Amino acid sequence: MKTLQINSSLFGPGGQSTTLANEFVAQLGGKVIVRDLAKDPVPHLDGARFGAFLAKPADRTPAQQAVIDYSDELIGELKAADTIVIGLPMYNFGIPSTLKAYFDHIARTGVTFKYTDKGAVGLLTGKKAYLVVARGGVYGNAHPHATYVRDFLAFVGITDVEYIYAEGLAISPASKEQGLAKARAAIQRLNEREAALI
Numbered sequence: 001m002k003t004l005q006i007n008s009s010l011f012g013p014g015g016q017s018t019t020l021a022n023e024f025v026a027q028l029g030g031k032v033i034v035r036d037l038a039k040d041p042v043p044h045l046d047g048a049r050f051g052a053f054l055a056k057p058a059d060r061t062p063a064q065q066a067v068i069d070y071s072d073e074l075i076g077e078l079k080a081a082d083t084i085v086i087g088l089p090m091y092n093f094g095i096p097s098t099l100k101a102y103f104d105h106i107a108r109t110g111v112t113f114k115y116t117d118k119g120a121v122g123l124l125t126g127k128k129a130y131l132v133v134a135r136g137g138v139y140g141n142a143h144p145h146a147t148y149v150r151d152f153l154a155f156v157g158i159t160d161v162e163y164i165y166a167e168g169l170a171i172s173p174a175s176k177e178q179g180l181a182k183a184r185a186a187i188q189r190l191n192e193r194e195a196a197l198i
């Protein structure tokens, strides 16, 4: 099994989502590639970068080709993985801007999705994703923080998504302890289930 672990906590290795994702991935076993968006942030998608996505391959300038090569590298990591684990902190009611910039660089027409008569079709199929969610408050699974990521992943073809929640981390020390314990129990359950499938 090949796992791509995407960390997006601004606290780096000290982030709760990163810590829990590390624990989950260590138990999964197999080969692991880590993409740390705090250490190596993806640039914001601006007009010049999106222009590179739109330019015909033969017409690309060297600068546009460099943008494509970088995007292709990110997409290549996704294509090579059969399991994707995303550390997903909640910052100001949304996902980290670094993760949004990453998503903006992997959504490419004809590469990760295509338009057909029946609408958009995702091309990164046959993969399983786990979202390791860390939040100061308690919002549950219907909050746009989680549903947005689910919708984005489905758009590029990743429809098999499961969640590990660590919530209430900023409410009180007891609430934090309880939130982390719940997340670790979920990790345990998922790892036992994965082990039974091997």
Ligand SMILES: Cc1cc2nc3c(=O)[nH]c(=O)nc-3n(C[C@H](O)[C@H](O)[C@H](O)COP(=O)(O)O)c2cc1C
Binding pocket: 008, 009, 010, 011, 014, 015, 016, 017, 018, 087, 088, 089, 090, 091, 092, 093, 094, 134, 135, 136, 137, 138, 169, 170
């Ligand atoms: C800049 C910032 C903004 C935050 N905004 C929210 C928020 O809107 N809602 C919430 O429940 N928690 C919020 N929190 C708390 C984080 O969700 C919590 O610290 C969580 O552990 C972050 O995940 P991480 O430790 O993996 O970075 C915020 C934390 C930071 C640093």
